[in-house]
Amino acid sequence: MSQPVQPWSGPPVTAGLADAVTASDEMVQLLTPEGRRVQHPEFAFTGDDAEIAGYLREMVLARRYDQEGTSLQRQGELGLWPPLLGQEAAQIGSGRAVRDTDMIFPTYREHGVAMLRDVPVANMLGLFRGTSMGDWDIEATRFAQYQIIIGAQTLHATGYAMGIQHDGAVGNPDPERNAAVLAFHGDGASSQGDVNESYVFAASFRAPVVFFCTNNQWAISEPTIRQSRIPLYQRAWGYGFPGIRVDGNDVLAVKVVTDWAMERAREGQGPAFIEAFTYRMGAHTTSDDPSKYRLSEETEAWRRKDPIERVKTYLLGVGAIDEAWLADLDAEADEFGEHVRAACKSLRSEPLAHRFDKVFRVPTAEVEDQRDAHISYLAGFEAAEGSSR
Ligand SMILES: Cc1ncc(C[n+]2csc(CCOP(=O)(O)OP(=O)(O)O)c2C)c(N)n1
Numbered sequence: 001m002s003q004p005v006q007p008w009s010g011p012p013v014t015a016g017l018a019d020a021v022t023a024s025d026e027m028v029q030l031l032t033p034e035g036r037r038v039q040h041p042e043f044a045f046t047g048d049d050a051e052i053a054g055y056l057r058e059m060v061l062a063r064r065y066d067q068e069g070t071s072l073q074r075q076g077e078l079g080l081w082p083p084l085l086g087q088e089a090a091q092i093g094s095g096r097a098v099r100d101t102d103m104i105f106p107t108y109r110e111h112g113v114a115m116l117r118d119v120p121v122a123n124m125l126g127l128f129r130g131t132s133m134g135d136w137d138i139e140a141t142r143f144a145q146y147q148i149i150i151g152a153q154t155l156h157a158t159g160y161a162m163g164i165q166h167d168g169a170v171g172n173p174d175p176e177r178n179a180a181v182l183a184f185h186g187d188g189a190s191s192q193g194d195v196n197e198s199y200v201f202a203a204s205f206r207a208p209v210v211f212f213c214t215n216n217q218w219a220i221s222e223p224t225i226r227q228s229r230i231p232l233y234q235r236a237w238g239y240g241f242p243g244i245r246v247d248g249n250d251v252l253a254v255k256v257v258t259d260w261a262m263e264r265a266r267e268g269q270g271p272a273f274i275e276a277f278t279y280r281m282g283a284h285t286t287s288d289d290p291s292k293y294r295l296s297e298e299t300e301a302w303r304r305k306d307p308i309e310r311v312k313t314y315l316l317g318v319g320a321i322d323e324a325w326l327a328d329l330d331a332e333a334d335e336f337g338e339h340v341r342a343a344c345k346s347l348r349s350e351p352l353a354h355r356f357d358k359v360f361r362v363p364t365a366e367v368e369d370q371r372d373a374h375i376s377y378l379a380g381f382e383a384a385e386g387s388s389r
């Protein structure tokens with residue numbers, strides 16, 4: 001008879017986050033917080049330093065994008081902004097592991113991935129300025145609209161993955177047709193019903209979908225340790241696919257682990273779950289005040305694991321970049337920041353009537369009736385306003 005499974009003996013749910021934030025040997029790491037390259041028995045980064053410098057550049061630009069978003073909200077130019085601060089490596093590493101043929105389903109925080117996917121800044125900011133619904137070209141960017149309903153995108157992603165599987169994308173030797181799906185979700189989302197249903201469907205159909213769980217330790221004010229007795233990646237095995245924890249602040253490890261998961265999905269080995277162990281350095285959104293529920297010591301401890309600093313330290317140490325290179329990057333980030341601000345301030349609301357045209361690709365008669373009713377209501381309203389002046 002087999003041995004009964006031992007209950008997990010990790011930190012009790014009441015433990016401080018100190019235990020959870022400690023790097024564990026279960027976690028794939030290739031670049032330490034001190035900027036030292038380390039070996040892993042199963043995963044190796046084979047790119048060169050020029051490639052790593054490219055990731056550094058993209059992480060710096062993503063951080064600038066985010067800082068501008070937060071500032072624009074503070075200046076009243078955006079209604080809301082969900083900061084990505086601290087999650088740059090998780091986003092750039094995973095975003096660089098997808099191919100043009102792959103499809104991405106984001107949450108509401110993957111601005112860095114959106115940037116890599118050429119989602120226009122104006123479309124992204126329009127969503128948070130309330131001038132549009134985002135409306136970027138999903139087919140051209142292969143980056144789905146943001147999803148505010150927690151976890152709902154994992155259902156869309158799994159359904160989409162089953163669709164491309166049906167269309168012959170999986171295991172296809174033609175690189176133009178071979179594809180998989182990358183579905184982002186948070187640690188909090190992993191407790192949602194929708195997300196668990198996605199896991200079940202993905203496993204049962206061996207759908208080509210990779211669940212990329214950004215464990216930033218918090219779901220607004222709820223810490224991860226309060227919602228799972230075991231590390232999140234260990235849950236995956238219960239559904240029937242591999243789960244792996246990666247240092248989410250290590251861009252090299254995230255890239256390599258996501259490459260591995262996406263490739264096995266493209267080949268037909270089914271789903272995988274990646275837990276990117278990282279930290280939300282900022283507020284949940286600009287409407288949130290994290291000082292109400294977490295200690296500054298915790299944030300400080302994570303600041304020492306900054307995803308950008310470790311790459312800088314490494315590249316400076318091996319002489320792949322120098323201060324002049326960094327100054328050029330700063331200048332590029334300044335220019336990008338100006339572009340973000342200008343794009344935001346030029347956005348104007350489009351007529352509400354346009355919204356009706358975006359409900360379905362081909363509007364139903366009912367939606368057309370509603371649009372016409374809205375237009376005639378507006379015309380009547382404007383006429384009444386005019387006559388009362
Ligand atoms: C179905 C649903 N329930 C609740 C909310 C409110 N809500 C917005 S963000 C959030 C927490 C999400 O946490 P997590 O999945 O860890 O993602 P993070 O925000 O940390 O990136 C909640 C509960 C929502 N948007 N949708």
Ligand SMILES: [Mg+2]
Binds near residue numbers: 214215216219
């Ligand atoms: Mg979270």
